Amino acid sequence: MPVNVIPERLANFRVYLDGKQDLKGVADLELPSFESLKDTVKGAGIAGEYESPTLGHFGSMKLTLNWRTVEKALLILMKQQAQRLDCRGAFQDYDAGEGSYKIRAVRVVIQGPPISTKPGKYENGAATGGSSEVEVFYLKVTIDGEDLVEIDKFNFICKIGGVDYLKDIKTALGA
Template sequence: MNQIPEKLINFRVYENGVNFAGIVDAELPELESMTETVKGAGIAGEYDSPVIGHYQSMTLSLSWRTPTPRLLSLAAPKVHQLDLRGAIQVNDAANGQYKAVPLRVTVNCTPKSTKPGKLEVGSPTESSNEFEVTYMKIWYDGKEYIEIDKLNFICKIDGVDYLAAVRLALGG
């Protein structure tokens, strides 16, 4: 392997194309399949069977050092379109050079909670937002790898739409 991804160099968060003001950390949604336990005659035990293309609640968390106008405006009870754009540091071992590889995550999300934080002299406030994500798309180095659209029955992973046959069966 000649390309060694080492770390995130930096990233920015945008809402509707506007860069956030403030220092923020982000925890991206986890893809955890919905499952059903299968057991019965003809099976030696039981196993959890994932429901194709269906995922548990997906949550995006933003952590801020202090409250900002962006943190507070993200409390609006509406769908927010957020775009997280980062640069991954990759060590190209073949030529001994570092390069920056783009990472982009786009989500449609609605606020679940907004925490202005705690007030303590000389300390960050530990402010945060938590969102329910219904749409997420991830690109790495310009290639689309994941698109999950819960409301439109889309589950594309590495170019394969695992819900295409389901949409067809449902008449859509």
């Protein structure tokens, strides 16, 4: 990103289920956190201890979809199988050098099974709310056509910035 470009906001987004169904009732998404699996290292020659991440391995990752109302899609998302969600957004940036706004495409693809569904509450004259939570087995983040992160827990892929951190582990395992 050029120095004079200021990232401002996500202008809008859409979520597609299995590449076709537009989940229009989604109010917002909470993307998963990336927490490395780690262990404490201590022993001879170390002045104290430290936590060491296991390359390419992450703890449980969850995507949360928050809904305005009880939607058919919220209930369909409960199917007891892996679901593929294609989250497409438009980042709005301000180019101070040109004095104009620019749009960058952002795409997050997630696959995994549903693990929690909260239909919300009924209250007169108010949104019902509700949420769906998906355990993330696969995740890919692409901004402006550049793949920045790809994690596939079952196929031993952990690419971050073009580097596959599980490549040498796969080789060592004979895969």
